Amino acid sequence: xxxxxSYSIKGGVxxxxxxxxxxxxxxxxxxxxxxxxxxxxxxxxxxxxxxxTEKFPLKGDGLSVAGLRAAIRESDYSGLDILPASPSYRKFxxxxxxxxxxxxxxxFLMDELASDYDAVVLDCPPGLTLLAENVFRASDLLxxxxxxxxLSGRTLAQAYAFFADHDLPSEVIRPFFSMAQSxxxxxxDLMAALPTQFPAFLKTVVPHAAxxxxxxxxxxxxxxxxPDCPAxxxxxxxxxxxxxLRGQN
Amino acid sequence: xxGAWMEAFGPGARDFSAPSxxxxxxxxxxxxxxxxxxxxxxxMDTPSWGLWGSGLVLFRRDSSLALQRAGAxxxxxxGPSAGGFFWWDLRKSELAERLGEASGIRKIEPVARxxxxxxxxxxxxxxxxxxxxxxxxxxxxxxxxxxxxxRPLRGYGAEAAACxxxxxxxxxxxxxxxxxxxxxxxxxPHLSSGLLRAEIGPGLPAAEALRRVVSPALKTAxxxxxxxxxxxxxxxxxxxxxxxxxxxxxxxLLSGAFDAAGVSKVRDALGSMAARTNRLRDLDVYLLARRExxxxxxxxxxxxxxxxxxxxxEERAREQAAVASALMAPHHQELKQEISALFDRPxxxxxxxxxxxxxxxxxxxxxxxxxxxxxxxxxxxxAEPADAQLHAIRIQCKKLRYLLxxxxxxxxxxxxxxxxxxxxxxxxxxxxxxxxxxxEFLLDLWQHAGPELSNxxxxxxxxxxxxxxxxxxxxxxGAHRALEALVSPSLLKSVxxxxxxxxxxxx
Numbered sequence: 001x002x003x004x005x006s007y008s009i010k011g012g013v014x015x016x017x018x019x020x021x022x023x024x025x026x027x028x029x030x031x032x033x034x035x036x037x038x039x040x041x042x043x044x045x046x047x048x049x050x051x052x053t054e055k056f057p058l059k060g061d062g063l064s065v066a067g068l069r070a071a072i073r074e075s076d077y078s079g080l081d082i083l084p085a086s087p088s089y090r091k092f093x094x095x096x097x098x099x100x101x102x103x104x105x106x107x108f109l110m111d112e113l114a115s116d117y118d119a120v121v122l123d124c125p126p127g128l129t130l131l132a133e134n135v136f137r138a139s140d141l142l143x144x145x146x147x148x149x150x151l152s153g154r155t156l157a158q159a160y161a162f163f164a165d166h167d168l169p170s171e172v173i174r175p176f177f178s179m180a181q182s183x184x185x186x187x188x189d190l191m192a193a194l195p196t197q198f199p200a201f202l203k204t205v206v207p208h209a210a211x212x213x214x215x216x217x218x219x220x221x222x223x224x225x226x227p228d229c230p231a232x233x234x235x236x237x238x239x240x241x242x243x244x245l246r247g248q249n
Numbered sequence: 250x251x252g253a254w255m256e257a258f259g260p261g262a263r264d265f266s267a268p269s270x271x272x273x274x275x276x277x278x279x280x281x282x283x284x285x286x287x288x289x290x291x292x293m294d295t296p297s298w299g300l301w302g303s304g305l306v307l308f309r310r311d312s313s314l315a316l317q318r319a320g321a322x323x324x325x326x327x328g329p330s331a332g333g334f335f336w337w338d339l340r341k342s343e344l345a346e347r348l349g350e351a352s353g354i355r356k357i358e359p360v361a362r363x364x365x366x367x368x369x370x371x372x373x374x375x376x377x378x379x380x381x382x383x384x385x386x387x388x389x390x391x392x393x394x395x396x397x398x399x400r401p402l403r404g405y406g407a408e409a410a411a412c413x414x415x416x417x418x419x420x421x422x423x424x425x426x427x428x429x430x431x432x433x434x435x436x437x438p439h440l441s442s443g444l445l446r447a448e449i450g451p452g453l454p455a456a457e458a459l460r461r462v463v464s465p466a467l468k469t470a471x472x473x474x475x476x477x478x479x480x481x482x483x484x485x486x487x488x489x490x491x492x493x494x495x496x497x498x499x500x501x502l503l504s505g506a507f508d509a510a511g512v513s514k515v516r517d518a519l520g521s522m523a524a525r526t527n528r529l530r531d532l533d534v535y536l537l538a539r540r541e542x543x544x545x546x547x548x549x550x551x552x553x554x555x556x557x558x559x560x561x562x563e564e565r566a567r568e569q570a571a572v573a574s575a576l577m578a579p580h581h582q583e584l585k586q587e588i589s590a591l592f593d594r595p596x597x598x599x600x601x602x603x604x605x606x607x608x609x610x611x612x613x614x615x616x617x618x619x620x621x622x623x624x625x626x627x628x629x630x631x632a633e634p635a636d637a638q639l640h641a642i643r644i645q646c647k648k649l650r651y652l653l654x655x656x657x658x659x660x661x662x663x664x665x666x667x668x669x670x671x672x673x674x675x676x677x678x679x680x681x682x683x684x685x686x687x688x689e690f691l692l693d694l695w696q697h698a699g700p701e702l703s704n705x706x707x708x709x710x711x712x713x714x715x716x717x718x719x720x721x722x723x724x725x726x727g728a729h730r731a732l733e734a735l736v737s738p739s740l741l742k743s744v745x746x747x748x749x750x751x752x753x754x755x756x
Binding site: 048049050051071072073074076081219 | 376377378379402403404405
């Protein structure tokens, strides 16, 4: 089982779009996939028409895998399950803080699911919290959508700095350009500059597309209703690129 | 080829008893019909339903074969799109291997053709999320034979339960969809152990008991004739010969139940019918073991052995045509009807002196006598028994086994005591006899071949005959040990004690 996190310190960069479309692409590729919606907003959960869970199974001495399994919902797509978002996530950090080995609880939880799934995609909320550190320690790849703007570049640098400060393996961080516009001068300039500063950038660029916003109307992955649009093709290419990185293609 | 339609034939299916094809769903849930698939499948089996008897069902859809057990797909493979086949005609695969275990040397043929209609449905909640799926499957065309296969989605158990309730949802009725569809197609799987066990109480008069044994044996023999004529597989001839032999033996074993002259005429006729097929059966036995024989000789002799078998194959084709022609001949058909008529009703044959003797009395004295006779023959065996002596014991054993098989219900304790030791000895004597017959067959070929027999074929014949001789010697040793067990003083005593006194059933 491989764990892919869709993460950024910054909000509104396309994390949820990545999680939804990457999960869908994985299941279409034949991988038994679980999408874990860790964001209390529950956007990924909404996109798959799944209801948020009433309570997330948080316990005093560790996260409960039995409760987690019970909360999993099968999506409309064969091979793709969803662990829906929960309002309880607001208390996630507090709950984790009270646990032993509080930085590795998510990893322990994911290990319990290793026999059930080939791939897990974590849709993470923004921020540098204790939950984020759990995500860093649990993930095989940290996929970071970066809008080619100065602020996005800055938050990417903050993520690398956090990894360095906490002795985390920075090679798991794989940024890629998201919502990129080739007609936008600043975007093209930064798309040339940032990869020189951060060489781990993935090749695939996900363009800005109105179809991505329409996912909210269709409540389904972009590949299901507009498979030939550039963004849909980019997500498909991105899934192949990350699978190849982990030797799973 | 696998899919929900196949699961419809398994225990996971539920009876679809909703009042309409598109039933009303529980409140808040919306039903959406999806794809409909309609196709024909053939159910394939051996003439003796060997697959069915092993809990297997083989489906053929065009040239795809799918083997299932209890609705679960076991294996798939490509196969011929029409007609029957033997398992060894298929390419090596798991499916071929499983078929080999269950069908043996019997041909696998279509036994029924079913029209299957599979309709997919989805049920969604108010958010448009699919919460339950199911497939309604109809096989054989009749509306009463609809079942549905639930496809619950993880995390939506409550919705699945509510939907199943709305669809009917009870476990599938006894027999299942396949049995009902087959019945609708006029097909009924019939399993036979090969044993002849008529309903015979200990007090039944011997003549009536004998009639109840001979009549079904004859029916079985006649039923196999079609397979022999079509040359479906070699087992039709085997079963035909066994049935004739059983009918003939029963008449001989209970001589006295019917008038001797009438019995003698029938036995002669049945003997002639069986004898007409002797050569064909010998060739079948040899050709069935063709690969085994080819593999048993050195590489250098294999072309010569292949040549021998090719010659046998050609002879078999001629012999089969001759047997088929004899079976279709009008006088054979008339003879069959005449013989059948004698046993179809109680007064067909003139009664004999023992006609009214209770069957238990008649059989118990014969069982004791046969058992003692085998013991006597065993005592006469020297350190190196002759083939003829073992042959004589084999014949007596066969008669004893037939007595116990036909009339087990009349002498149940003796039948139970003797069953295993007798079967063990018969298996060994049978193997010894088969090796001897095959060896003689080869030597006969050699003696009648004349000067045109090439050197390499002569060597091949000699090698095979030598191997069979050695094989026979091995079986002989095993037979000797099994014989000692059958005629041990303790077993003789147990059998004697288990048999009722000769007059205990006299009215």
